[in-house]
Amino acid sequence: MIEANDLTKDYGNVTAVNRVSFSVTEGELFGLLGPNGSGKTTMIRMLTGQVRPTSGSARVMGLDAAKDPIGVRGLVGIIPEQETPPSFLTAEEYLRFVARIRNLDSVDERCDHWFDLLEFGDKRDVLCKDLSRGTRQKLMFSQAFLHEPRLALIDEPLINLDPIMQRTVKDFLRSYVRDGGTVFFSTHILEIAEEICDRIGIIHNGRLLHAGQIEDLVGSGRHLESFFLDLVKGDTGA
């Protein structure tokens, strides 16, 4: 589903992502872990064609992300970390707006499904600017899955959600993957990755330090936290 080859992104003198290669196969839940500013968000933005790589390439669902970004974004679902829904549309209007952009049918049913699943139907007629951060995240989650994509790329999926909703979202992601979907998400919260990921990558200073199965880590008797800290603290950036 995702093939990244030597992906590099420079912003002026800063190298945000440095020659990163990895792949994610269908039906996998892949977590990209890293401290703040390690390059996770830039990675997702390159994979979804939001920014062009300085060098290297990425193929997402068979498409070149740099050459066909609209094609990629049409196929996948994306939840950006910082973006919020438009201030002066209601929650329902925003989902309908996204549905029209994606040329979806059965819009009523799709909207109702997400309002029910994430339990925010009572906010459907509230302007997005008046929604709490948690509800905005639910809305962004809903827009990403509204067209039932086979691949979702999510930047910090559980941010601003309460523990009950975090459980709901984690359960949804697991069932989504069981049904053949693929998830690529970034986070700096290790417990989430340890709980739901099949495979993880650890990125620091723009370089991918590790990629492997969570099972292998657990099988070797190591905790993800100590493994992560050893790896990141031992990384001299060479």
Place this chain on the structure above:
Amino acid sequence: MPDLFIAMVKEEWRIHSTIFGSLGFALFPAVVAIFAFLGSLTLPLFADVLPYAVVALLAHILFLLMGVMVGSFGLMGREFMNRRFGQASLVAYASRSLPISERRIFAAFLVKDTVYYILLYVLPFAAGFTAATPFISLDPGYGLLAFVSLALAFLLGLSAACFLSTLYAHSVALLAGTVAALAVLALAALRLGATAVPAVLPPYAFFLDPAAEPLALSLLLILVPAAVSVIFVTFEYPDRTKRFANSLDPFAERVRTLGSAHFIAKDALDLLRSEGGAGKVIFSFLLPLGLVWVCLQVLIQFIPGIDPLVVFAVLLGVISATIYNWLTEFDSFSSYAFLPVEVSEVIDAKLKSYGLANLLPATVLVLAAATAGGAGTFLPALATFLSVSAYTLAVTVYLTGLYPNVMLYSAGVFVRYLLAISPALLLLIFASIIDPYYAFLSLLLIAPAALLLSRGRTKWQAWEMPGY
């Protein structure tokens, strides 16, 4: 208190310099002074149309409104700040996390606004006016008088805004009742006598007659509401959550034939539901149009052969292009970057929204032609309005994409904008003085407009959001 005051002054400076650039903002008082000086020099030319007393009244109303705006922005401008800078965190909100009382913060806030904006606006304005007085046969003492009375007008607006904000924070009903009572009092005062306007605007009364009574009344009307605001201040505003039935689909259905219907519907809802509603668009462009119309009436006396309708159409075309600024106020490319939407598609949708909104200035032109008896030159005026509007819009789109409200404050972009537009406008105005029908030459602007729009789409399609 001094530390708090200094921190707030620094914060205020940084907010403005972030938007306009440090040098640009530092030069702002000089620009105000120069404009006041030049504007004052032209006063004798307009004396028949605008007597000095009316100009003075307009200046006092302007500063009163500025005070209201500053007071409102300081207390309720969080939505704007969040849109511009992400999550805003101002010193004014520090009582939530630091051991400082809301009263103390608010008192420092009021002192800061008083000092800061009097130095920024009132003093340079009065200085510019004072510098002009020898050239327009006025006593320079009027400059000092204007400084005091305009400062009072500004503070009256600031104090009123803070007072009303405090009422609002406690109870919407209390606010509504007070506003209604004040409106009744003002109307009653206006009905009482011929000198009614000075009676409801004491700083202006002080300017007309610098006596102790209007000064004391002004100070009373400033200090009492300000003190009440400080004593009863609270930053806990009532829940203003608004609910709306789905209007996106019905609106989109109405403009379906234009294509991009949901983008156009979103633009309309953004404008209608944001602060001020559609009124802010109308007000922001009808006010300068009114001034243009007054100026044209004066110009007719000095330039024989000028056709006011054609010249009005030229300026109407430029001013109407500012509607694009409103249409882009609530959008950015990043809002669509995670959806299958081309940047050029968003720009095209904005152009369609603009085309619809431009019916308003077109109506203004028709009304101007009907009321001013300019039916004879209506066709060249209409062609001029449409061409200039399209050209100005194309220049704006090419130079600023979806960010005219930010990028036009960049000195480089603004100079290019002026250089692209001014020569064409001046040529059109001069040509129309020779013969109003030469205004049809404006249709030549359509070709460069189309080229600029095409290049603008390509340019902004390739543009990449900064940051990581």
